[in-house]
Amino acid sequence: MKTLFGHLLPLAEDEIEAIWKEATLTVDANVLLDLYRYHPETRGALIQALRGFEGRLWLSHQAALEFVRNRARAAAAVAKELAEAVGDVNTLESALKKATDDLRGRRPLPREVGQKLKADVDAAIRSARASIEELRTRDANGASTDAVLDDVLALFDGCVGGPPAGDELADLHKDAERRIKEKVPPGYEDAKKDGGNVHGDYLVWHQVLQQAKSSAKPVILVTSERKEDWWERAQGKAVGPRLELLEEAHRVAGQRVLIYQTASFIERAVGPLHGWMAALVLDDIRPEDLEDVTAAAQIELDEIMNDSVGRLGDELIASDASLRRLVAETKVSGWRVHDVEVPSIERVDNAFAQLKFTAVAHYTSGPVEDPRVGPEIRVQLRGTIAFKNGAWAITEHEVENAEIVRTP
Structure with a gap:
């Protein structure tokens, strides 16, 4: 047959x-x-x-x-x-401005809730505008x-x-x-x-x-x-x-x-780099018949990044005196990593890759499902993670901000 x-x-x-x-x-x-x-x-x-x-x-x-x-x-x-x-971002900004202004006017809510939301939204919009402008400049220069x-x-x-x-x-x-x-x-x-x-x-x-x-x-x-x-x-x-x-x-x-x-x-x-590459590029190509593969690859990438950033957090506590002081003040006990993003690939081939990342890590005693219970340390990071010789490692990092966040 x-x-x-x-x-x-x-x-x-x-x-x-x-x-x-x-x-x-x-x-x-x-x-x-x-x-x-x-x-x-x-x-x-x-x-x-x-x-x-x-x-x-x-x-x-x-x-x-x-x-x-x-x-x-x-x-x-x-x-x-x-x-x-650019027009999409302007439309979004107008809608979000009204929503955040309305939220800040809700009297039962602490004023800080609306203020923080507005600050976060403004920062996200500035970041989106900068990314679009970078691409427009690159496109114009390459024309x-x-x-x-x-x-x-x-x-x-x-x-x-x-x-x-x-x-x-x-x-x-x-x-x-x-x-x-x-x-x-x-x-x-x-x-x-x-x-x-x-x-x-x-x-x-x-x-x-x-x-x-x-x-x-x-x-x-x-x-x-x-x-x-x-x-x-x-x-x-x-x-x-x-x-x-x-x-x-x-x-x-x-x-x-x-x-x-x-x-x-x-x-x-790019198979030797496993599924993470699919998570980075398939979202751009969007093949409907590979949705399950894309989801699995994204989960794999999330696990890699969260594990790597979590281990980096432990090293930071050991090496950074200012973070140790914050830990002593809050008496918190463990890392919960959130909001890890991989916005760009610097280089990729079948044996090596470098990825830029940003992350927000919370040092907290709260549960994974609700990390913001009681005081916590919120650390904003950016850096580079590299895949080489079959393993991932963060090769460089920078702490952009570390602060105590107190919640009821």
């Missing part, structure tokens, strides 16, 4: 690993255009994953053509979204050089497929129309697509199969497509490529074609 239908059955892990070591890697145009849309850290993770296939990268002529035609529009859309983000274009040109220099001949292209368009009418994947979902690229998905797929056939090597195709003419679905989630695609690859090319959505490709490509 496996002899007849093996190309339609799931691969064992060792079979997948063997294909990853041998296969040609290619992407569709939207994967490259998304580089403009992603946060810089997500963009860096994807570029790094693609570079891991240096010498085995190949780009179909159709995907390259679509990228060249649409890249300026994608870049302009980023600037528009960042400008709109003349187009770093995304430079990366794409460097990745696929000398490895773009040739265009189909005139007669061949006309025949391919006719075949694409037939497939649309017969609902043969991929591409029939684009039948009502605006513009002249109705047949783009099929042209990419055809060229990928021809590359697999001529090279006599398997292919890994990374796509941002999520439509039903690419993916089998069960209970609303993608469970794998359409079987018709696997059958056609076997029949036409005699080779395996592994198809990944962008997020699942990145997740596997």
Whole structure:
């Protein structure tokens, strides 16, 4: 049975690993255009994953053509979204100002409640504005050089497929129309697509199969497509490529074609760093079919950060005289770590990563569920945590503020 239908059955892990070591890697145009849309850290993770296939990268002529035609529009859309983000923050600020002003006017509440909330909200808004402005400045400064274009040109220099001949292209368009009418994947979902690229998905797929056939090597195709003419679905989630695609690859090319959505490709490509990378980038890419994986990775990252910051707290008590004085004054007994954030990745590859973090740690005698019972020490930290040689460690840190907070 496996002899007849093996190309339609799931691969064992060792079979997948063997294909990853041998296969040609290619992407569709939207994967490259998304580089403009992603946060810089997500963009860096994807570029790094693609570079891991240096010498085995190949780009179909159709995907390259679509990228060249649409890249300026994608870049302009980023600037528009960042400008709109400023408006979003202004709208939020107006709504929150009214709410915090109203709260401060509630006479049964201690005035400090409203004052603290307003101070926290103002600080969050300032931070959001600064982040947006940093991205707008980076985007404006990069507009003349187009770093995304430079990366794409460097990745696929000398490895773009040739265009189909005139007669061949006309025949391919006719075949694409037939497939649309017969609902043969991929591409029939684009039948009502605006513009002249109705047949783009099929042209990419055809060229990928021809590359697999001529090279006599398997292919890994990374796509941002999520439509039903690419993916089998069960209970609303993608469970794998359409079987018709696997059958056609076997029949036409005699080779395996592994198809990944962008997020699942990145997740596997950075596998030696375990699940934390998914938690940092999948939220940007937002694959619905990987929600469970994203949640598990986020839990893993939270545990790593909370454990690391908690251990750092113990070291701070031992080494910082001012904190020891606060402990003696409050007679509190243990760390409860909250609000750990990882806003940026400085560098990532398959063996090493550095992440910036900020954290709020409470030294308190209250329970985990309600740490703010009685007096506590509230410490604001920022620093860097590094993954190296299979372990995590905080490599640098700074105490921004430490204070006693007294609650009823």
